[in-house]
Every structure is written in structure tokens, then in C-alpha cells.
Amino acid sequence: MSLLFLLLFNFVLAQEAHSAACCGGGFASPTVIAGDQASQLTLSYSYNSIAIDNVDSSGYWRTWDTHQSVQSYRLEGATILSDQLQAGIAIPIINRSRLNQSFSGLGDVSATLGYEYLPDWDYNPIRPKGIGFLQLTLPTGFSKYESEQGGLDSRGNGFFAIGLGTLLTKSYKSIDGFISLEAHRSFSKSVNTSMVTGKIEPGFGGNIGIGSGYSLKDWRLGGAITWTVEQPVNIVQASNTIAGAVERYATAALTVSLMTSDEWAETLSYTDQTWFGSPLNTSLGRGVALQVQRRWLR
Amino acid sequence: MKYLKLLLLSMLMFGCAQEKKPPDTNNLKPSNTTAREGTADCTYFFNHSRLCLSYSWVKAPTDTELGTFTFKTYRQNVLDQTPIQVDLGSIPDVILWMPSMGHGSSPVTVEKVDTGTYRATRVFFIMPGEWQIKWQVKQGSTVEDELIVPITI
Numbered sequence: 001m002s003l004l005f006l007l008l009f010n011f012v013l014a015q016e017a018h019s020a021a022c023c024g025g026g027f028a029s030p031t032v033i034a035g036d037q038a039s040q041l042t043l044s045y046s047y048n049s050i051a052i053d054n055v056d057s058s059g060y061w062r063t064w065d066t067h068q069s070v071q072s073y074r075l076e077g078a079t080i081l082s083d084q085l086q087a088g089i090a091i092p093i094i095n096r097s098r099l100n101q102s103f104s105g106l107g108d109v110s111a112t113l114g115y116e117y118l119p120d121w122d123y124n125p126i127r128p129k130g131i132g133f134l135q136l137t138l139p140t141g142f143s144k145y146e147s148e149q150g151g152l153d154s155r156g157n158g159f160f161a162i163g164l165g166t167l168l169t170k171s172y173k174s175i176d177g178f179i180s181l182e183a184h185r186s187f188s189k190s191v192n193t194s195m196v197t198g199k200i201e202p203g204f205g206g207n208i209g210i211g212s213g214y215s216l217k218d219w220r221l222g223g224a225i226t227w228t229v230e231q232p233v234n235i236v237q238a239s240n241t242i243a244g245a246v247e248r249y250a251t252a253a254l255t256v257s258l259m260t261s262d263e264w265a266e267t268l269s270y271t272d273q274t275w276f277g278s279p280l281n282t283s284l285g286r287g288v289a290l291q292v293q294r295r296w297l298r
Numbered sequence: 299m300k301y302l303k304l305l306l307l308s309m310l311m312f313g314c315a316q317e318k319k320p321p322d323t324n325n326l327k328p329s330n331t332t333a334r335e336g337t338a339d340c341t342y343f344f345n346h347s348r349l350c351l352s353y354s355w356v357k358a359p360t361d362t363e364l365g366t367f368t369f370k371t372y373r374q375n376v377l378d379q380t381p382i383q384v385d386l387g388s389i390p391d392v393i394l395w396m397p398s399m400g401h402g403s404s405p406v407t408v409e410k411v412d413t414g415t416y417r418a419t420r421v422f423f424i425m426p427g428e429w430q431i432k433w434q435v436k437q438g439s440t441v442e443d444e445l446i447v448p449i450t451i
Contacts, residue, residue, distance in 0.1 A: 052317075054427035057398045060320035062426035062451075064361035098424070099362060150396075150403040150424030195393045195402040197439045233400050239441045245398045250315065277315050281398040283425070284315075 030112045030135045030182070031076045031088030034169055037295040039079040046072050048271070048287030055279045057245050068152065070285070071095040072107065080298070084116040086131075094141065094155040101152055108141040108156030118168070128170040135163040135182075139189065145200045145235065146191050159186035159202050174216065180209040180226075196235050196242065203231030213255070222255040225276055249284060250277030267291040320450075340372060340381055344433070344445045349373055349384065351433060351445055356417075365421040369433070371414045383414030386435050387442065392418045393432040396425070403429075423451045 033040055050067040072095070078088030092107035118130030141156020165182030186202035211224025228251070232244035255269040269291070273284040340350035350372050359365030372381035389410055394403040407420045423429055428450050435443040 053425040054396075054399070056320070056428050058320075059318045061317045062320055064426055066361045144399070144401040147401055148405055150422075151399070151401040152424065154401075192439070194391065194405055195395065235400070237441070239444070242395075242397065242400075244400050274315055274317075276313070278313065279315060283399075 030114070030133045030163070030165060030167075031078045031090045031110070032112060032114045032131055032133055032167055033078045033080065033086050033088070034129075034131065034167060034178075035295075036298060038298040040077070040293055040295040042074075042076040042291060042293045044072075044074045044076075044289055044291040046070075046074075046271075046287055046289035048072075048285045050283050050285045051272075051274055052279075052284040055249075055282050055284065057281055059278065059280060061284075066099060068096060068098045068283075070287075071097075074107075078112070078114075084119060086114040086116075088112040088114070092141075092156075096152055096155070098152055101149070103149070103153035103155075105142065105155050106140050108137050108139060108158070110135055110137045112136075125172075128168040131167045131169075133163075133165050133167070135161075135165070135184070137161040137163070137184075137186075143200070145196070145233065146193060148193055148195065157186060157202075159189060159200075161186040165207075174214055175212065176215070177212040178210070178224075180207065182207045191235070196237060198235055198237035200233060200235050202233045205230040211253075218259045220255075220257040220259075222253075222257065224253045224255075226251045226253070227277055245281045247281045248277065249273050249279040249282045250275070252276055262297060263295055265293050265295070267293075340374065342445055342447055344371075344386075344435070344443045346443045347386075347435075349386065350381065353418075353431075353447075359421050359423060361426075364419070366417065366419045367421060368411070368415065368417050370416075385410075385414055388435055388437075389416065391432075391434045391436060392421075393434060394421070394423060395430045395432055396427060397430060398428060399425075426451045 048070045052061045052063050053067060054062045073093040074090060076088065076090040078086060080086045089111045091109050094107040095102065095104040112133050112135045114131050114133040116131050118128060120129035137160065139158045139160050141158050142154050143156065143158025144151035144154040146158060147154050161184050163182055163184030165180065167178060167180045169178045170176065183204060183206040185204050188199050188201045191198065191200050207226055207228050209224060209226035211222060213220050213222030229246065229248040232246055234244050235242040251271055251273050252275045253269055253271045255267055257265060257267040259265045269289045272286045339352045342351050351369055353367050353369035356366040356368055370383055371386050373384045375382055389408055392406040392408050394406060403424045404422050406418050408416055408418050411417050428448065431447045431449055433445040434441050
């Protein structure tokens, strides 16, 4: 039971780091109960600093001495609606700063509907537990495409988006693991700034995540990698079209979790986007996060 | 071939990231600017009017400081193609745009100094990389004429 619970932490933290380090890109992570609890409430704080300011279309890494940093607070709640059906919501508050400039506000709010299509009621030794989820992201975060500050004031993707995904988990003795797959479609929106006037046309994107952990009494050490790719975002104006470029990066996460009681748990994590993958058209960050979760048992 | 593609894909995904150092192509060095005082380097042309433009850094921006450049616009003499300084239809907007990342930078301030001579101040690139400097002559929100110069920071 505690294994499954802590496994959820691993999943949440790995997913939380989906967003690109710079300029508010990325896709909100799903809020899914992966364990056996009836409800959960999670508060997390993360601090990320950009390590590589820009990876261009040719894969060249460029960095300066001064970087953006991003702090985020994220409140997530999820509850079961029936034995197999669940729903969740995530509300992030983002602060982005560089030198003496700082911008804060609401990020992209997301709601998730999950269904446990592969229950593990009989603790099958081979078959994993599978949860499918549908996620709706609201464009409450200001996007970098609307920004007049080079994305410094952006707080999310800023698009209405629908995502579909699955989380497969399995534990054996003290070892656990998960695989997550997610694909999403973002929808176009109009923009009118001093730089662009027209319609922003995003496309599909997706994430693949794998992770594993080892539990020892109330402690768990975990690791995960999530690969993220986003199709080019084009800006269609009356006079021309500004073509975007595909964005990709991988986020590695190391986590230490402590279950202080059946109802409370804390997780500390370190994420790094410079370790894996073949990044393109993005910034790469490193960060730490602290997460506290209250759960209610079934 | 199919297995090769799978192998390449898996290497892309699971391989460790390797920093790829860029060639030294910083266009903010004075030798890389397109104009020197008293000359007209007609390398760049506006799309519609075919006026040409040259620009020169007065103060190159850094990662912490704003920069300034001047630019001049010319038409070519119909007799011998020598450049003659002329005004644009209106003071153009100067936009710093990073196409690969899909965002611009903070707004640039432009003022007219003399006939066909302008000064752009508060020039700041928020990160290194491949940028564009866009000169846009607008009528309301409609772009009537445009010139784009790529620049690597």
C-alpha cells in the first residue's frame, strides 16, 4: 500500500517537470490517484533555474551568465468518483524572474478525469495496474506568444488543450516502476501584440515517462525520465506566416520520499533537463521541488 | 532500415544529452555590423518599397545591459544606383524575434534622428541564440512593408 502511494509521488514529480525551463511552455501534468486512497490533496513548491538558455534548431547549446528562474506553487486535488473513476484538478501559481524583473500569476489550470481500466484487486504478479486519463487544460496562463517581455511574463502554454494518456504501474517486493504515455492537442487562439497580430496555431504534443523506485520502510528513493515533444507552433498573420519549430527535451527526476503516516507524506526532488535526450528549440533547466501530500484512505 | 530507424530513435530518446558548442558567430561584434559611417551597404531591402537599410551598433547589448543601434534607409539613384537617404513612410517598428522559440523580446524604442536616419534604443535579447531583427512599417496594425535580418547572439 505504501509502495503504491509513494509510487504516485514519483509519477507526480516527474510529470510536474514537463514544462520547458524557459518561457512557460509545456503541458500541465495530469492529477491522478495512482494509489489506493479515496482522495488526496497535494501542495508543492518548486524552484527552477535555467542552466542552458537556448538550444537552437541545429542543437547548439548557448548560455549566458544571467538566467531566468521560475518558482511555482501548485495545489492539486483528486478524488475517486466510484471504484474505478476519479477526477482531479490542478491550480498552479507561477513566478518568473530575471535580474530585477519579476512576473507572477495564475498558470494553466487543468482538470483530469481518470479511469482505472486495469485494476489490481487480485495483486496479479505480472499484470500492471492501468489508469487512463483525459485531461482538459484551460488557457489561464499567459503564453510566451502573447508576451511583450520575451516570455518572461508567460506562465503556461496559454492554449485550450485536450490530452489523453495512460499510467501503468507495477510493484514487486521493494521495487516499483511505472510507464506513462500522454498525447495532447492544443487549439488555436488569436493574439494581438505590438509584435504579432494574427492567430497562433499549435499542434500535437506528447510525453513518455518511465520511472522506478526502491522502498525501505517508510522511505523511498526514485528516479524517472520524461521525454517531451511539441509540434511547431505557427503564427498566421494577414501578411505572412511565422513558422515555428519542433521543441523537444527530456527531464530527469530524482526523488526522496518519506511517508510520515498513513495520511501524510513528503517528497523532495531534483530535476535536470541537461542529462538526457537530444533537445531542440528549448531552454534547459535544473530545479528542486518539495511536495506535501495529505490523503484520505478508502 | 526499419531496425536502424528504431535504433536511432532509441538513441535519441535514451542517450545522454551532449552539449553541442556553437560556432563563434556572435553578430554583435562591430566588424559584423552592416554599415560604417559615411557608407551605404545595401545588403538588406524592404519587401515592397525596395528601400535598402544599413545598421550599426552604437552600443551592443549584453546579457545585463540594453543596447542601441542606428539605421539608415536609402533609395537607389535611377541613374547610377548610388544610394540616396530617404525617409520610410513612417517611423518603423523594430521587433526582436526568436523564431525557433516563438517569442520576441522586450519592446524597442525607435526615434527619427534625421532624413532616413533612425535610432533604436532599449535593444535587449533575452537569451542567446538565433534571432531576427524585423523592421516593420505599419498602417494601424497592418504591416505594409517589412525587412528581416537574421542575427546570432
